[in-house]
Amino acid sequence: MAHAYTPGLKVMPCTMFRKKRLLPIPGTVLAKEGQQVEALDLVAKTELPGKVFSVNIANRLAVAPEEVKGFMLKGDGDPVKKGEIIAENKPFFKWFKTTVESPVEGTIETVSDVTGQVLLREPPKVLPIKAYVKGTVVEVTPDFGVTLEAEGTFIQGIFGIGGETNGEIVIAVGSPDEDLGPESIKDNYRGKIVVGGRHASLSTIKRAVELGVHAIVVGGIHDRDLRQLLGYDIGVAVTGTEQIGLTVIVTEGFGSIPMAEYTFKLLSSRNGERASVSGATQIRAGVMRPEIIIPGFPKNVTECKKDQGRGWIEPGDPIRIIREPHFGVIGTVKSLPSELTVIGSESHARVLEVQLGGGEVIVVPRANIEVLEK
């Protein structure tokens, strides 16, 4: 049977998956193999070296760099307080005395007799790593962290901003093609993951930030609103570190696009339950998509499957069109002709026939569809 390789976004009622929770530099692992952890439990922590500041002692005391060590009151490795005197000259008359104070609290890193500079390092900062999802520790990577195994509902978005967060799911609209307006964000949504339908505007997102909503999950947003929200244009899709007060996950794309009905129904079936979400997106090298993870089974599901995406499509598969002129339209694969076809732009491309809801059949390049994985 004809089929074609097409990656899609995962929308799975229940699946078993693994998550690596690793420190960027070596530290201490706090969880043990076999241990059950909750989303907010710490599994590892480390100390990030503090920032380094320089002070040019030679210039400040008007001495040669090689003489600086003779004027230092502190040496390599000594702790210093902010404002503490670290070097001074020794004039014959004391009112000609010049002192140099430490601009930060920390330790003396080095004193250079070539540049006449002192480098000071601020105290280290603790970097904790949380479990992020409820699960079991199945592997410990010594000094770096753990691998967790968990099962639950797993939904990928196409684009997100903001990092990992956690909260109770609340469905704020009646259908997937309803806009998530500012009035849909209720006063009691603080700390929640708010699921909308077609579109969230800038005013909706701002109201959600004001009310302390943890995350918004919606079909589409306008790029213009995103620019206003961030204050800059996102040039390359590497996100997750934005600090705008909440996490936003877009399930379909940029514009006003109804959320796929299947995704909306699945999220609705988990209304009121706690979820872990992350807006981190990376499109190049090691693709990462934003995600919503809800531990446990939906009521109508009895068994959790291992995550084994099929990776190809066949006639009868549900798909979404992801480029103009039919952007956002959902249909099913009717056929997969093998020969190259000349499309409207005059390019020769491999295409497929898509049957739309009303029975109409359209031809679309295979590159412009995405399989709806279930």
Add this chain to the structure above:
Amino acid sequence: MSKKDLEVIIATDCGSTTTKAVLIEKKGDTYRQTFRGEAPTTVEAPFEDVTKGVLNSITEVEELSGRKLLDGEKIITPNSGNTGADIYVSTSSAGGGLQMMVAGAVKAMTGESAQRCALGAGAIVMDVLASNDGRADHEKIERIRQLRPDMMLLSGGTDGGSVTHVVELAQFLKAADPKPRLGASYKLPVIYAGNSMAQDKIKEILGDRTALIITENLRPTLERENLMPARHKIHDIFLEHVMQQAPGYPRLMKMVGAPIMPTPAAVGTMTEKFAKANNFNVLAVDIGGATTDVFSVFSEVFNRTVSANLGMSYSISNVMAEAGLANILRWLPFDIEEQDLRNRLKNKMIRPTTIPQTVEDLQIEHAVSREALRLAFEQHKALAVGLKGVQQERSISDAFDQTSSGQSLINVMKLDYVIGSGGILAHSPRRTQSMMMMIDAYQPEGITRMAVDSIFMMPHLGVLAQISEKAALDVFYHDCLVRMGTCLAPKGLAKDGQVILDWEVTGSDGKKENGQLRFGEIVHVPFDAPKARLVAKPAKGFDMGSGPGNKVEADIEGGVVGLVLDGRGRPFNLAKEAGKRRDNLNKWYKAMGMYPV
């Protein structure tokens, strides 16, 4: 094996997404590319072994050619009858290519020299640190710590000059304690190519914290750059450290018959060989999904820049951010809402493999491509310059020509040949589209030949040129370059409709074409003779390369597009009024037969 024995060559280029193999065979006295195959690159999970993709792509060549090249997972050498190849060579840009950070004492002097050195070696330069780069010391240290380069190039000071700045940079580097991108277990390689008087001090500071390699100063005097020793060290470390950490590369290194080259370094080598063989000034560009590489050879000086975030898919939104929406909109012959255009470009960014299905969508991508090419060219011109800081002797006759040191080497009037590659240029539905995108982006002046590398074979040929320059150039002329033709663009300005050029072209087959060019119009003359003689007589005030109003005779090329007579003047500016601008665009696109009506 001696070079003259080479008869069958298999070459691969391991790109981020696709590994491409080509088979080159000697037919009589000439080398020709005969078959090619491709397969997904297998650097990332679940395979994590680059050789799998290499073997798959070679298997496809085997199937198409009927030549048995593989014995299990080994390439059969030498060739015998219909079995094996004489040599296997490869380039690689998989896994993000070679990522470097460079440092120099003064940004415009050793900083720029270090940048040119790393770029010429095929690296992506993540940042250039300098004592006077405008950042506070703690910001520099923070930046070194955040970036995780594959290696670092430290330069600074001329030989015997001040050591203070370069020692300061070394101390910052030590304080930041940077980690290499791949493999947390090995020390970051640092190449020191600065003031030779500071070598001992640098060893003392960085010797135990980094894998320090000391080489000759890349800027021994202000008047001289000496980039090759440091470039060779970069290649050595690329092979010894970086490649060893990448999945499957130790095996790949055993398979090849010549050192693996970073893909851009191989393209650079091929550009240089082509320029030298023909005595041309050449501009070559490779516009990809994420980055745009620009190579130039002007007056025998080679330069390369990479614009890391200018590309047609992953980086398409960054082109919009850097060029501004208005600059993209100016190339569209129809009206479109700003919000619609913004959303379309962002949707391409998040789904980078989609393709334009409609002519309108294609025109939007072509508009973005012009801006990406233009911006990358601007960045290239800024780095492809003469040495800055050089003392100049001036006589009284120079008093009215106060040029400073560090002028750009790029002169579009003296540009002989433009070679485009990358999907948007190589696979446009009509070749006229590719040629016009390059003309609009680069605005060549006078006489400029143009071609595309339709299957991106320059990497394979660049690495092959290390072994056999003849084989590389034979295939380059016969199978790699698709000659598009020649652009004739008189420099000057006039009123619309005024005659600015009388021209006549005689092909090697005796075919003649002639006519007049008026200001404000584009004339397209299909002309496919590979060689032709042009006689062009520009009007008063217009220059075709011999000075305003002077007649020019020159050898040119026809091709799949032919001759493009660009009468829009130089400098070329689009009309400010939207209606007039769109009318002009429609007129020019129609003259070129660029899009279906």
